[in-house]
Amino acid sequence: MVSKRFIISLIFLTTACVPAITPAVETQLISVYATPATQPWLADIFACAPPATVIRVADSLANADISLRLGEPDLLTTPAFQIDSEEVLVVTHRQSPVQNMTVGEVRELFAGQGDPSVQVWVYAAGEDVQGVFEQAVMQGRSVTSLARLVISPQHMSDVLNNEPDTVGILPRHWKVGDSRFVYTIPDVPVLALVDSQPQGAIHEVIACLQK
Secondary structure, three states, rough: OOOOHHHHHHHHHHHOOOOOOOOOOOOOOEEEEOHHHHHHHHHHHHHHHOOOOEEEEEOHHHHOOOOEOOHHHHHHHHOEEEEEEEEEEEEEOOOOOOOOOHHHHHHHHOOOOOOOEEEEOOOOOHHHHHHHHHHHHHHOOOOOOOEEEOOOOOHHHHHHHHOOOOOEEEEEHHHHOOOEEEEEEEEEEEEOOOOOOOOHHHHHHHHHOOO
């Protein structure tokens, strides 16, 4: 006959062997859009992701929880946080005759009043790096209609490294190869923009970026 004490001990041992159920941790998705000029900071975004957070690179500003850009937009209506600073450079091919320039000389060159043998390259009007350049250098004057367009800082870097007698605009992070810079726009803010005051994982990511 099985004793009562044995049955109680068996029940205790069986219960003790049942593993504790850990509550499921809900994964949070954060979508991030970076302008072409700010793509080097995407690595920092991924490094700052808290546990159980997935970072997705968005293909447009409209689909992003956080958006990165250089400089302040013309109309800023949502919270913005500076996470770093950048220099925007006027860069030439190594063989270009263009040497160190003043802001006035840069303005004249990009307005089409400089050395006609030098080909000027710029970005589309809506690009953040182009906006920084026009605000800091052009000051209301138009870029020459003879300027040629690039689609990204990588494209600009390729042009300036491979084609003599060219001058263009590059964020410092994108300057590679044998090109050289002749003018610097310093202390351009790198901004993280959100639709509303950040909460939860978004707050943690931005706080981490600002450290």
